[in-house]
Amino acid sequence: MPEPLLACHDVAYTYRRGTPMAAEALRGVTLGVAAGELLGLIGPTGSGKSTLIQHFNGLLRPSRGRVVVAGQDLWAPRADRRAARRLVGLLFQFAESQLFEETVRRDVGYGPRALGLEADEVEARVDEALRQVGLDPARFGGRSPFALSGGEMRRVALAGVLAMRPQVLVLDEPTAGLDPRARAELLDHIRALHARGLTVVLVTHNMDEVALLARRVVVLHAGQVAADGAPRAVFAREDDLRAWGLGLPQAAALVRRLRSRGVRVGDALTFAEARRAILAAAREAPRGDR
Amino acid sequence: MGDALIEVRDLTYVYHPDTPQAVRALDGLSCSIRAGEFVGVVGGNGSGKSTFARHLNALLLPTAGEVRVGGLDTRDRAVTWEVRRRVGMVFQNPDNQLVAAVVEEDVAFGPENLGLPPAEIRRRVDEALEAVGLAELRRRAPHQLSGGQKQRVAIAGVLAMRPACIVLDEATTMLDPQGRAEVLATVEALNRRDGITVVLISHAMDDLVAADRVLALDAGRLVADGPPAEVFERVDATPGGRLDAPPVVRLARELRQAGLRLPPGLLTVEALADAIADALGGGAAHA
Numbered sequence A: 001m002p003e004p005l006l007a008c009h010d011v012a013y014t015y016r017r018g019t020p021m022a023a024e025a026l027r028g029v030t031l032g033v034a035a036g037e038l039l040g041l042i043g044p045t046g047s048g049k050s051t052l053i054q055h056f057n058g059l060l061r062p063s064r065g066r067v068v069v070a071g072q073d074l075w076a077p078r079a080d081r082r083a084a085r086r087l088v089g090l091l092f093q094f095a096e097s098q099l100f101e102e103t104v105r106r107d108v109g110y111g112p113r114a115l116g117l118e119a120d121e122v123e124a125r126v127d128e129a130l131r132q133v134g135l136d137p138a139r140f141g142g143r144s145p146f147a148l149s150g151g152e153m154r155r156v157a158l159a160g161v162l163a164m165r166p167q168v169l170v171l172d173e174p175t176a177g178l179d180p181r182a183r184a185e186l187l188d189h190i191r192a193l194h195a196r197g198l199t200v201v202l203v204t205h206n207m208d209e210v211a212l213l214a215r216r217v218v219v220l221h222a223g224q225v226a227a228d229g230a231p232r233a234v235f236a237r238e239d240d241l242r243a244w245g246l247g248l249p250q251a252a253a254l255v256r257r258l259r260s261r262g263v264r265v266g267d268a269l270t271f272a273e274a275r276r277a278i279l280a281a282a283r284e285a286p287r288g289d290r
Numbered sequence B: 001m002g003d004a005l006i007e008v009r010d011l012t013y014v015y016h017p018d019t020p021q022a023v024r025a026l027d028g029l030s031c032s033i034r035a036g037e038f039v040g041v042v043g044g045n046g047s048g049k050s051t052f053a054r055h056l057n058a059l060l061l062p063t064a065g066e067v068r069v070g071g072l073d074t075r076d077r078a079v080t081w082e083v084r085r086r087v088g089m090v091f092q093n094p095d096n097q098l099v100a101a102v103v104e105e106d107v108a109f110g111p112e113n114l115g116l117p118p119a120e121i122r123r124r125v126d127e128a129l130e131a132v133g134l135a136e137l138r139r140r141a142p143h144q145l146s147g148g149q150k151q152r153v154a155i156a157g158v159l160a161m162r163p164a165c166i167v168l169d170e171a172t173t174m175l176d177p178q179g180r181a182e183v184l185a186t187v188e189a190l191n192r193r194d195g196i197t198v199v200l201i202s203h204a205m206d207d208l209v210a211a212d213r214v215l216a217l218d219a220g221r222l223v224a225d226g227p228p229a230e231v232f233e234r235v236d237a238t239p240g241g242r243l244d245a246p247p248v249v250r251l252a253r254e255l256r257q258a259g260l261r262l263p264p265g266l267l268t269v270e271a272l273a274d275a276i277a278d279a280l281g282g283g284a285a286h287a
Ligand SMILES: Nc1ncnc2c1ncn2[C@@H]1O[C@H](COP(=O)(O)OP(=O)(O)OP(=O)(O)O)[C@@H](O)[C@H]1O
Pocket: A015, A016, A023, A024, A025, A043, A044, A045, A046, A047, A048, A049, A050, A051, A052, A093, B143, B144, B145, B146, B147, B148, B149, B174, B176
């Protein structure tokens, strides 16, 4: 088994440690993400997802345990955390709150400029990143990032992360606020980046997205890993999912209800799978008159 | 219309008018919302939903046309406060909404501005925090909360105002599946039980299946206005439009095309499953 690209060993994190307001957000998380994985990270509100992923690029320092990125213990003496930050691109939840430059172009180019890239290279990356998120650079580049709709702002923020060309993309609710088409486009795009070798960690409350994209699902609950496995295995644990405040992908819920109504139908996690399973069941239906 | 709570007539709104950056965000939009209605609003990114919402409580004033709330013209500055008392708004991003240093103070902010007696304020704050499941975090600072917890505080703040109309602008995007279902159930109960008018903006059309009506916006215009079943069936029919029918509606359509006999108007997983079970059990499957 290859050394994982990202690894957390027994990571605990307490906000406002040592005060009466201390909040224990992570309670011993051990997790490895191998290069090239596409991992879905799910969990109820407040379970620690955003806290965990801020450990992946050294933004938070664990109260206990170790975080190892590309073989480097991020908090060892003389660790190069800036290297980890270049490797791991992190899109924050409500990333639109972090836009700050005067124009969309400057905002997306901020990271590449900070890397010390040539101006031409910066501009090329900005154009590419804006197109990747479905914003026409000519139409949006010169506008103020504050004078945009919510979904447009979120796309600008994502473009800023993509323009850094990280090897690992960690996305905290990237599709919240995107319209259905933009959401589908972004998911396609994540899939394409992954196919080109990027490692992706996707935090989302949308079980359908996880079913569609992830090869592995990790469930956080109360600051601990409650489940870790293939989507099929994790989504088979319906009662546990409900107890954790989560649920089934819609297609899986559909199949479940069909079975409870006596229809013999195969497994499905996505709508495409559900369609195939239902049509197969229809062909075999006892009194089907084909 | 006698019992219209909100009347929008020929509403046009231009950001930065008469400058090179001018954006016509709303373009001659008309609609009316009756007291006690539950109205969903859908539309692609940038179609004008938030701009529309901000007109309903006089945060924005029309460039042309008019908006009336309970008969009051929002352009009349003398009634701004009264309009905001009637129409409470939960913003798309709670970072734009949370103002106080402590959660319970944030929720109390609105009721305090209404000049209510302290005991009443306390009661409302308790109730609102309870309704969104945040009672335990009441002494926290809002910026020390997770994304979904912040959204809940923002919702509690508006509940505590007890406005005649609540406008939720993508206010549940960061909630987990059960949390979202709970908040939606709370909102639906306020609507059905207390007759509070609800305007719910969402990209998740499944949030809107219980709505009386759905308005669809595209490029600042109203392109559909009708019951959810009707709007969702033809929302993706507009050429070049950015709207897709919800996945359940699309699957139902595909199954019909493949020969399954399914009734129209299937919007939920449950309804679709039951219809499929009926179709198959009854031997209705055919090619
Ligand atoms: N800055 C902070 N100070 C104190 N406590 C915090 C802070 N940020 C988060 N917390 C707490 O830590 C816990 C984990 O929060 P985190 O933001 O990681 O959750 P999450 O899983 O991302 O939730 P969500 O789905 O709502 O975004 C929560 O109970 C939260 O209240």
